Amino acid sequence: MTPADDPLIALREALRAFAAERDWQPFHTPKNLAMAMAGECGEVLEHFQWLTAEQSAALPAEVRAEVALELADVLLYLVRLADVLEVDLAAAARRKLALNAERYPVEAARGRAAKYDRL
Amino acid sequence: MTPADDPLIALREALRAFAAERDWQPFHTPKNLAMAMAGECGEVLEHFQWLTAEQSAALPAEVRAEVALELADVLLYLVRLADVLEVDLAAAARRKLALNAERYPVEAARGRAAKYDRL
Amino acid sequence: MTPADDPLIALREALRAFAAERDWQPFHTPKNLAMAMAGECGEVLEHFQWLTAEQSAALPAEVRAEVALELADVLLYLVRLADVLEVDLAAAARRKLALNAERYPVEAARGRAAKYDRL
């Protein structure tokens, strides 16, 4: 695959160009981007806050489309934040997944979601 | 490229297997995953809350490594949430980027970050 | 009542003194305090993210005590944030409650919690 086929790299490059064309780099400090990402997560929460677990898993199509765009917002800010921090997001995710596998061995974790359980 | 080379697809598959092996699917409702993702965003915020813009852009290496793992947590929950919602995250991100390009034409947006400005 | 009997005023004064004694006022910009408050909300979320609605309403005593302290953290940052913004929090809450009463007339709102429903 070429880098352009990797969606995280393609997004990173598109967002860099997007910010550069608009002279938005001064606004894109890690601190500001972390806030913007958290704000978008808040919008995701608002979609789900009054729903039951069952309702949250059976969204009407138009709500699902709205939520998809909110998830996209989180991803865009996340990719941009990783970029300005010079963090390789895909590598960090693989590292975290490996840590989680150690932290939650299959046998011990099966069916339990204790307070600090994670993915 | 093969799907396995696409990090978003590779993560999605790894997270599906991770949840299945641990019988964690019942916990992975969209509602719960949205909360978990927002909780991880909160941890990202905590790293930056007392820093100046300049400090946030010049993290000591060990803090940067911690932040990288927090960003990874956000990505893992985001990918898992999109999966259980059957949302194509990369496609949604491309769609949102196109919407943003319409919403913030280069000339009008240059150097301004008004209240509702986004990436 | 004397102002000191009003818990929001008593907290405001205590937090002002707390910050002044430690020379923390430079850190207590509205931006930073908004982040800190959101970070604490993230910690509240983490307590509830894997619980069912029923479990969330029947916390074991020691978890409830932990959650109480997280709620306290949110309140402390909220009171401090309102103070540095010179916002009268109790007055704003009364104003918002009146707006909500107009926005959600009893008859129309009964038993419904649509997407944008609020308290």
Added chain:
Amino acid sequence: MTPADDPLIALREALRAFAAERDWQPFHTPKNLAMAMAGECGEVLEHFQWLTAEQSAALPAEVRAEVALELADVLLYLVRLADVLEVDLAAAARRKLALNAERYPVEAARGRAAKYDRL
């Protein structure tokens, strides 16, 4: 003072009546209210995300009025959440303040806001 003079108690009672009149109690699980509170914090963040520290401390009057209502939203959900959890919010805040005073002795904390510093 009478309880009705205490704004936290007055709000708690008003919110109880507000929910009861609209049959909204079933929606007001601790889990849902925690999400709603976090969503409101996200809206507070959005007001500040692109501002410098200085700008955040000098909001135009109309923005400050909007932020005041967002802070009110956080307080309303916080008070309601504490109520359904049967947590005495003012007492928890005093307890937390005492813990913070132990955790951050004046001499050691002066002028420092290390990673885990809190109010």
